[in-house]
Amino acid sequence: MIDRFKILLASSSPRRKEILQMVGVGVRIFPSDAEEKIYPTPEETAVRNAELKALTVKDKAKPDEIILAADTIVVFNGKVLGKPSNKQEAIEFLKKLSSNYHTVITGFALFFPNGKLVSGLEKTEVKFKRMSLKEIEWYVETGEPMDKAGAYGIQGIGAIFIERIEGDYFNVMGLPIGKIYDILTLETKLL
Numbered sequence: 001m002i003d004r005f006k007i008l009l010a011s012s013s014p015r016r017k018e019i020l021q022m023v024g025v026g027v028r029i030f031p032s033d034a035e036e037k038i039y040p041t042p043e044e045t046a047v048r049n050a051e052l053k054a055l056t057v058k059d060k061a062k063p064d065e066i067i068l069a070a071d072t073i074v075v076f077n078g079k080v081l082g083k084p085s086n087k088q089e090a091i092e093f094l095k096k097l098s099s100n101y102h103t104v105i106t107g108f109a110l111f112f113p114n115g116k117l118v119s120g121l122e123k124t125e126v127k128f129k130r131m132s133l134k135e136i137e138w139y140v141e142t143g144e145p146m147d148k149a150g151a152y153g154i155q156g157i158g159a160i161f162i163e164r165i166e167g168d169y170f171n172v173m174g175l176p177i178g179k180i181y182d183i184l185t186l187e188t189k190l191l
């Protein structure tokens with residue numbers, strides 16, 4: 001089944017590696033040095049950046065490896081909240097998320113050994129509980145928010161602030177593994 005796929009993961013995200021290993025896919029890491037860009041819509045931004053990351057490691061794949069890259073962004077009120085650049089920005093992001101719904105978009109790209117590039121995206125709606133300023137400041141001091149889109153990690157301490165989630169949990173963590181499995185299955189049948 002899924003263990004027949006060999007993935008070259010163009011990502012430095014430990015979460016993505018964990019998700020792939022959890023389901024038993026063979027994974028080798030080669031992080032991309034692609035510079036992330038902003039496109040006119042959040043959807044385009046996530047997908048194009050994932051494609052860019054996948055294509056920059058094109059020459060590093062072994063003949064039987066499928067390249068996988070992804071880009072996770074948090075969208076609140078139509079605005080993209082990326083990784084916070086400092087503690088103050090992390091506090092501002094979390095103040096926005098408090099008591100509200102936001103959308104997590106993960107764009108992904110798969111580059112197959114036959115030269116075909118398949119990309120797509122998944123969206124998950126997440127509702128945060130009300131966070132007091134004290135809680136926000138404490139959370140930022142833990143350091144967890146700093147390398148994460150939207151300044152939180154659902155799989156870490158951030159879990160305590162989640163009220164509800166509609167959609168794929170793994171998409172929020174950084175990789176919509178169910179959707180990616182479907183594409184891997186479909187595309188390798190076509191080969």
Ligand SMILES: Cc1cn([C@H]2C[C@H](O)[C@@H](COP(=O)(O)OP(=O)(O)OP(=O)(O)O)O2)c(=O)[nH]c1=O
Pocket residue numbers: 010011012013014015031032053070071072073074083104147148149150152153154155158172173174
């Ligand atoms: C919202 C959210 C994001 N994140 C993480 C997933 C991603 O690693 C990160 C978003 O940044 P990305 O640019 O998607 O990924 P990355 O920089 O970590 O790795 P690379 O570009 O090499 O692939 O935020 C969580 O871990 N948990 C969450 O709940």
